[in-house]
Amino acid sequence: MSSRYSHRARDVFLTKGKKEEEDEEEEDEKKVKTNAIDKDRQKITKVNNHIYFYAEVTRNSIFELTTLIREVEQDNLALANTLCIDPIPIYLHISSFGGSVFAAFTAIDVIMACQVDVITIIDGASASAGTLMSVVGKQRYMRPNSYMLVHQLSAGSWGKMCELEDDFTNNKRLMEQIRTIYKEHSKIPKKELNEILKHDLWWDAATCLKYGLVDDIWTKV
Numbered sequence: 001m002s003s004r005y006s007h008r009a010r011d012v013f014l015t016k017g018k019k020e021e022e023d024e025e026e027e028d029e030k031k032v033k034t035n036a037i038d039k040d041r042q043k044i045t046k047v048n049n050h051i052y053f054y055a056e057v058t059r060n061s062i063f064e065l066t067t068l069i070r071e072v073e074q075d076n077l078a079l080a081n082t083l084c085i086d087p088i089p090i091y092l093h094i095s096s097f098g099g100s101v102f103a104a105f106t107a108i109d110v111i112m113a114c115q116v117d118v119i120t121i122i123d124g125a126s127a128s129a130g131t132l133m134s135v136v137g138k139q140r141y142m143r144p145n146s147y148m149l150v151h152q153l154s155a156g157s158w159g160k161m162c163e164l165e166d167d168f169t170n171n172k173r174l175m176e177q178i179r180t181i182y183k184e185h186s187k188i189p190k191k192e193l194n195e196i197l198k199h200d201l202w203w204d205a206a207t208c209l210k211y212g213l214v215d216d217i218w219t220k221v
Contacts, residue, residue: 111137
């Protein structure tokens with residue numbers, strides 16, 4: 001889970017000669033290939049009341065996710081009102097290796113505020129920010145052969161000493177928020193939580209069930 005902010009980044013402008021232009025064309029070709037790979041990795045789609053979030057946790061991917069959650073929420077509420085029944089829950093399938101902690105917080109707020117129950121299901125693997133999103137579901141599941149990883153945030157910063165000190169303070173606050181979420185949405189003992197967060201260990205479904213990160217194992221298709 002990375003805070004991934006670089007608010008003190010500096011732009012550098014250079015006059016391009018012929019060699020630089022050739023290098024830029026080569027770099028553009030690499031970007032096209034990279035974008036194709038990235039596109040293949042980012043799958044966010046909706047099938048009825050099931051939303052599949054197979055993506056890195058970024059500002060853009062979470063915007064797309066929360067938009068879908070709101071759309072399904074409104075559809076389910078309208079259907080429930082028409083048929084005079086309880087709203088059908090939203091099933092959020094997560095397969096993600098994490099990403100931006102701020103984007104994850106956005107998703108968490110939307111999931112928890114949703115007027116329709118959001119049930120989370122771990123497909124394959126969920127790490128870091130992806131795991132943080134999954135634990136706040138109304139009901140939490142993971143497939144028998146899925147894995148989950150919890151750990152500390154990571155961040156890079158540079159600048160004057162006072163700015164580095166500010167970054168350290170900010171990251172401590174973010175880390176405390178992460179701990180609070182795990183304390184409220186799992187059975188991990190407080191004394192063990194800090195030690196667990198220091199490591200990058202993949203937990204199987206049985207271990208996640210033991211620590212209350214999920215409520216049950218999902219065996220349906």
